[in-house]
Amino acid sequence: MRFPTRFGVALTPSASPPPELLRPARASYIALTVLLAAILNLLALPELITRVKPDFIALILIYWTIFHPDRVSFTIVWTLGLLMDVASGSLFGQHALAYTLMLYLAALFHRRIIMFPMPYQVFHVGTILLLAQLVTLALRSVAGSDFPGPTYFLPSLLGAALWPLVTALLRAPLRQSPEQDAT
Amino acid sequence: MNHSAPQFFKRGPTLHTRFVFFCLASLILIIADGRFHYLEVMRKSVSVALYPLQRLTDIPGWAMQRALGFFVTQAQLRHENEFLRQQNLANSASLQTMGALEGENKHLRALLTLREKLTRKTIPAEIQRLYPDPFTRRAAIDRGLQDGLRPGLAVVDAIGLIGQITRVYPWQSEVTLITDKDQAIPIQVQRSALRGVLFGIGDDGAVELRYMPVSADVQNGDVLVTSGIDGTYPSGLPVAKVTNVERNAAYAFARISCVPLTGVLGAIQVMVVDTDEKPRVNTSSGQSQSAEDSKSLQTPR
Numbered sequence: 001m002r003f004p005t006r007f008g009v010a011l012t013p014s015a016s017p018p019p020e021l022l023r024p025a026r027a028s029y030i031a032l033t034v035l036l037a038a039i040l041n042l043l044a045l046p047e048l049i050t051r052v053k054p055d056f057i058a059l060i061l062i063y064w065t066i067f068h069p070d071r072v073s074f075t076i077v078w079t080l081g082l083l084m085d086v087a088s089g090s091l092f093g094q095h096a097l098a099y100t101l102m103l104y105l106a107a108l109f110h111r112r113i114i115m116f117p118m119p120y121q122v123f124h125v126g127t128i129l130l131l132a133q134l135v136t137l138a139l140r141s142v143a144g145s146d147f148p149g150p151t152y153f154l155p156s157l158l159g160a161a162l163w164p165l166v167t168a169l170l171r172a173p174l175r176q177s178p179e180q181d182a183t
Numbered sequence: 184m185n186h187s188a189p190q191f192f193k194r195g196p197t198l199h200t201r202f203v204f205f206c207l208a209s210l211i212l213i214i215a216d217g218r219f220h221y222l223e224v225m226r227k228s229v230s231v232a233l234y235p236l237q238r239l240t241d242i243p244g245w246a247m248q249r250a251l252g253f254f255v256t257q258a259q260l261r262h263e264n265e266f267l268r269q270q271n272l273a274n275s276a277s278l279q280t281m282g283a284l285e286g287e288n289k290h291l292r293a294l295l296t297l298r299e300k301l302t303r304k305t306i307p308a309e310i311q312r313l314y315p316d317p318f319t320r321r322a323a324i325d326r327g328l329q330d331g332l333r334p335g336l337a338v339v340d341a342i343g344l345i346g347q348i349t350r351v352y353p354w355q356s357e358v359t360l361i362t363d364k365d366q367a368i369p370i371q372v373q374r375s376a377l378r379g380v381l382f383g384i385g386d387d388g389a390v391e392l393r394y395m396p397v398s399a400d401v402q403n404g405d406v407l408v409t410s411g412i413d414g415t416y417p418s419g420l421p422v423a424k425v426t427n428v429e430r431n432a433a434y435a436f437a438r439i440s441c442v443p444l445t446g447v448l449g450a451i452q453v454m455v456v457d458t459d460e461k462p463r464v465n466t467s468s469g470q471s472q473s474a475e476d477s478k479s480l481q482t483p484r
Contacts, residue, residue: 038236039236039239039240042236042237042240043240043243043244044240044241044243044244044311044312045244047313047387050313050315051315051317053315074201074202074204074205078205078208078209081209082212082229083229083232083233086226086229086230086233087233087237088314088315088316089314089315089316089319089321089323089357090314090316090318090319091213091216091217092212092213092215092216092217092222092225092226093208093209093210093211093212093213093216094209094213096205096208096209096212097206097209097210097213100202100205100206100209101202101206103202104198104202107198108198139213140318143213143217145318145319145364145385146318146364146385148317148318148385152317
């Protein structure tokens, strides 16, 4: 784990702000966020937006894998991938594979990513999203599709850019209110 | 935050094992679907489960359209009304002659003992969404098995052909647009009656007429209509317009670029054209005809 020192910045845990105390997320809350992400993914939008908007399910899954690795399982993620495959009209199993890869990478590095300040978290999440897209691209190339152009990678970059917002939104309902502390 | 102590007793397979297992499962599905098309039933059942959620997500777009439609100015409406009135006049004029021509055509065909042209049934439909998969050009329409659709039917809008139904679900269908990569349509140049095959190139707003010899009689501005040779697309539907013909003697074929006549992505109200046609392979005459057609396809005059 010599990775943090390579940036030339002291990225020891003390460099990041002290982690807030959050209430543990209930399974129902996680399910609700996934449902909302699914709705955002399926929204019928104009063609231009459809092609560049990030995959919200992927973002949410990465978040829960990093911060609650015990609450996300391969089976759930894989099934969600199959649902997305049918909804987006892609190869059956393509999203399932991409989500499996994201879950694996996020679970592998979750202890490290938690410790990082936001800019490095964004970098890591962006890398995970891009890797999954690259695997999808390789698959589709083998299956006979053309490279759809550089805009293909925009969803990953936008997704990474949205990471701070996503974490803030997902944490907001879990903040402990002072009144509860008093009890 | 969630630093659980290392487990003394490991439960279940490790992360790596599970990852490899689910990767293999996905790959098996991908190969079964992409190469052998085994999973259509599974896809259909998942789509049924997904349908309520999809209907739910259609609401914002629909509400937005309604809201925007409410604020149409009177000038716009008047303008549109005027335009439609003029169009109606032109249409009714051509309809009047059409009736006479139809009767005459029927009579002549009977004289020549030719097969009668097929009657067409049209089913109105609406494009609900474009599939977000960036590798293909497909759309979903709101009619499916319930309305008697089946794969292979042509989909047209007010101007011309926009695609073909490739998958049918209970309440919706998937339309592969003519701009999808390698979507092939047998066409005929309206001016010279030359036959050929039009291919999508996976790019919005561009299609390509391939395998035409350098000397082929194709010019800029030529309109391409379906030839009806394959029995899939009814004949005579306008498809595309030639924009550029590049004849280079170094190559066997001319490079002919075209644009689809319809704004393929802009269409919302569409028609599914059902030809009610049985495949023409049973009769010997039909066979010889299609053989002749394919020959003329390979070596255009």
